[in-house]
Amino acid sequence: MEEDQAWDTHGLLPLERQLHQAARQNHIERMKELMEKRVNVRARNHVGRVALHWAAGTGHEQAVRLLLEHEAAVDDEDSFGMNALLLSAWFGHLRVLQVLVNAGAKTHCENKDGLTLLHCAAQKGHVPVLAFIMEDLEDVALDQADKLGRTAFHRAAERGQLDALDFLVGSGCDHSVKDKEGNTALHLAAGRGHAAVLQRLVDIGLDLEERNVEGLTALHSAAEGTHADCVQLLLRAGSNVNALTQKKLSCLHYAALGGSEVVFRALLHAGGCPNVADHRGASPLHLATRHNFPALVQLLIAAHSDLDAMDSRQQTPLHLAAEHGCQDIAEMLLVAGVDLNLRDKQGKTALAVAARGSHVGLVDMIIKADRFYRWEKDHLSCRDPCQPPGKGVTFKQDHRPDTQPLRTLLWRLASRRLRPQEWKRLADSWGFTEAHVSAIEQQWTGPRSYQEHGHRMLLVWLHGVVLAGEDPSKALFEGLADIGRRDLAESIRKKGDTQPRAPRSCTAM
Template identity: 85%
Template sequence: MEEEGVKEAGEKPRGAQTVDKAGWIKKSSGGLLGFWKDRYLLLCQAQLLVYENEDDQKCVETVELGSYEKCQDLRALLKRKHRFILLRSPGNKVSDIKFQAPTGEEKESWIKALNEGINRGKNKAFDEVKVDKSCALEHVTRDRVRGGQRRRPPTRVHLKEFGMNALLLSAWFGHLRILQILVNSGAKIHCKSKDGLTLLHCAAQKGHVPVLAFIMEDLEDVALDHVDKMGRTAFHRAAEHGQLDALDFLVGSGCDHSVKDKEGNTALHLAAGRGHMAVLQRLVDIGLDLEEQNVEGLTALHAAAGGTHPDCVRLLLRAGSTVNALTQKNLSCLHYAALSGSEDVSRVLIHAGGCTNVADHQGASPLHLAVMHNFPALVQLLINSDSDLNAMDNRQQTPLHLAAEHAWQDIAEMLLIAGVDLNLRDKQGKTALAVAARSNHVSLVDMIIKADRFYKWEKDHLSCRDLSDPSGKSLSFKQDHRQETQHLRSVLWRLASRHLQPREWKKLAYSWDFTEAHVYAIEQQWTGTRSYQEHGHRMLLIWLHGVSTAGENPSKALFEGLVTIGRRDLAENIRKKANAAPSAPRRCTAM
């Protein structure tokens, strides 16, 4: 809007005394506002109020405006002649409108539509815009009710960018009377949006049954099964968006139930993927093929599993869907549940007989996928459901290799406690320990060494685990922070940092049955002339975990180890310090 227009807008028009008329836009300007031809539009806070006449006290329509959350705050920095100015009463200029949009393209869409709708006029006559100081058009879609998948419905500005004319907008918003007026005025009924949506698509997607009835009964040559650019009919649209009444109307009108879109999806796929239970039940009752696959080989059960809709999964299973159906890439429904991290869907599928050990086209099992995407609860469920812990993918990686590669400590401990084979190697010849060491995941390296030593000890002893804890719930390979071992851990730190010589920690390690691989993995982290202190300390803590788990006397075992490497003097000194604390575990009084 140019300066001349701003000055003209400063005068107080008729009707301004009305309390609820905080501002108004007059003239039929075409574009966005052409939909309300010859009516008065008033901007009031986050609403556009539509009046038949300027002096009317009651509006004929209220248009809610709002703005997306997590949006950028962007100003409409356009050329001077295209500015959209807000005016304070009685006419002082304020700053340009602030636009909020998730992307720059969205911002430009708003600006373009507002400028076309407000600043255009015949013979360079300017639309008059006046708003109260508090009526900044900032939060333009925030208060709009969220729909499926937490999406907000589009505003008129968005719809304009999709090529929605007045006729399509009438069907979209369910304005039957406006639609009838437009049709009676000679509007072209066989119109389409940029996405190929017809009147029937718009009304079906939004669930406006009276509009559907008008289209089918009063308009001529309306193709019931006409497809949009995605190959979807109005029946598809109603199913996808959960419009049960619209779907029933279309079924009653004789639409094709089995038609597929360009991706091979039936209405069953679309309803299942969006979690529309009522629509899904109706489609099952109609008799749609439960095993129909789209171009990727997904059934409706795959779609429901991937969409994390356990109720829809149960419904389809009760109706007879095959729980272990596979896609073109050999993905099962459980694979899709694992990809989405849904513990509930996975449990339903497993209880229905879903196989936990199917390998996809990359050799990955559902457990591989759950580990890769860091879903600990789902990993535990799959472990408890007898998943193969040692299954290898096409890279010959086990789930533990993946956990080591990504440093998922919680998941790694689950796999270690469950008894995964630590000797398996990937295509590069690396064990999970080597993978963790290469990636400098220090804590994970120590955990794997602890587990390896524990299982070797367990194999050599008759009383493997505590019989009162057969599940191993009390077993842990993580760093020890227990109060009862704090004093001894302090002793071990002093031993490693002050008394052991550079190579003595290795001698101790070998005397306690640490392997070459264990020592090498420890040495890969920390470098420098004094790195042996950190290496020795880590080795001692790993050793302490083993003797504590085995129920041995740590003081006695430490004394014997130091004597073995020729450090009796140090052993005597350490024994005194280890027994000095009142809470020292199992004091060594005779060694």
Template identity: 75%
Template sequence: MNALLLSAWFGHLQILQILVNSGAKIHCENKDGLTLLHCAAQKGHVPVLAFIMEDLEDVPLDHADKLGRTAFHRAAEHGQLDALDFLVGSGCDHSVKDKEGNTALHLAAGRGHLAVLQRLVDIRLDLEEQNVEGLTALNAAAEGVHPDCVQLLLEAGSCVNALTQKKQSCLHYAVLGGSEDMARTLIHSGGHTNMADHQGLFPLHLAVKHNFPALVQLLLDAGSDLDATDNRQQTPLHLAAEHARQDIAEMLLIAGVNLNLRDKDHPLRKDPKDPYGKNLTFKQDHRQERQQFHSVLWRLASRDLRPHEWKKLAYCWEFTEAHVHAIEQQWTGTKSYQEHGHRMLLIWLHGVATAGENPGKALFEGLVAIGRRNLA
């Protein structure tokens, strides 16, 4: 960093002018390839940017440093909104990528700069552009664990299930970061819970492995496959045992994980010829029609039922006060009722199936009984 670059870096406009007037070389770079424009943009010094663009000759607006990043990239990466606006007004290239394939959108999202990200969305940068690792801006925001940026990009129309080169989704990153809020946002926006990465790991595997019980419960409530196997043929229960996650192992058992019982005559074994039989089972029903019904119940709980209507349904189906109290025990925020309702519906569905009743008919009658005929 020579004196001229330092004056731009720290925003000392008068010193910069003195040095230029004294014959300093304006096209200098530091060892990383940063020019005067890069320095001023990264630190957000708009008066210096204006002097460079308006009073100096032949300063290339889109010159790249050794990482392939322009001043526009640098302003986005470091959250300098005013500098970004100046460069946009000066006609910089919005869509240019650095050597890792990142656009300004990737850099702002990955660093969590919400105001800059909003401006980049407003100027209509491609939300689905991928870098060399296959990350979109939404993937980058999820990887950096920036829930507000994730929410903004989802509202702008980003694909919630975009996969990277390693087949990781945003939900994988949310779980790796231990962010329950972000995972819930992604699931509510249509994020698939049953997607495997390059190692065959589902989000549920990762939540178990890294010991995030709240995320395990969230993923279970959202219909994660309890018996999914990774590339080592390990189920979530295997991982819970391998890493001594006792509490999580109990959660998986309660949720109905397949214990692979070998005795065909065991009383807990379900008769395959009687899928709605009255025998108790720990094995999930993975038939397509049942999976579709699970999706209906999740949508019902998260979007259609009003805050207290899940309780009305529960009482209509003869749940007791103790049952309802147990279901709503876990408070996770103002939208807890969605998870409570979903949990109640899953319990109800298990009971209906065990009794051999038609769940569609029973759900229709329940909704009518609480005054939601149109929804039914």
């Protein structure tokens, strides 16, 4: 229901507009004055609202009685299909609802969305109204579905109304019923992030692995909505973290989207306006800042999610993070130890996907990770068996003070001293693959792009050298000598030792 839109008084004459206002504010004397002037009590505004709707929706019993005494039609509906009885249930005004029932209002009514009295009261959490409906009205269909196939039980779960949910359970509602999209109450509560309701549904015994028509379990719904508390709750209850949807999406796939999918949908809903709220009152900006995707990814990784699960496009979670440029999430996946050789249906690795999207920082992170994995594999024999692979590693850009002198040297080397093709020769000497070089070259900025390419390659190289606990100055000298630039190597060495003091170790920092 659009209350702001409904309150607009377009389509009313001046006295009719005043009657609507008086009914909404319970100004009884003014209403009587207007009625003495024979104002039309059934006058409708542009969305079909009459004065009785306002009096009922705002809970003004006196105004309701006065309008009924002056022949207001008790069952008049507005353009949303809402009548006074439904409005009183929606807003929880029990006394008004009782007055309307005694005045002969039809109790078996529904609005254009198929919402009954029970739906309206349940989704707003009005337990006294629910009790009156169930105990005092005849032939109430407890499990009647609305146009979406949702019962009052669904609506209470979807809106997080725990007391209403408990009342309906106590009244004997069907716990396992699905809506037209195959959602159980568990899906709806998880998708909206209602942890208390979700816990109650788990305690009741709803099937954790029940799937909707798209193959989503409640855990998928919680992950898609990025509700980490609900994800954790469902995992503790025994939900399968590696269940796949019809499109073969795992929970980690949803989390790896990094918010881009959720925000994109919200932007579409709001017509591209970042401050326009959706039907739940959340703007795209709210969604972008509220959802903690990295925390969710970390939670799913810790729960032993399949890091390399492939969806229907053969994309892994890392492919999705690379496609959308989600660096924080990508790094978590890289540190956890994903397979970087997997290819999607287009034959592209995550590195190629990141390069295609011009996600430069992410490209460099993936290359660092690939080189680290290769180095780690060669040094398995001297790694501490009690230390998990990759623990303490970061693949983000280095901003540490102790490496600053060498990073400055590498920038000068790339921008002033190396010839156009020499960075590639260095890369080959240091074990960079053709795919690494190609991904770096993907970002072309002009005839002097080689300077930027060379600088990026040198920083990636430095990351690996420092992780290995090697001497960067010595390795740089040997690399330059290997490509025939011993003159350059000697000139750098004469300027002094700039190596960062990293501990020598065959484990990560």
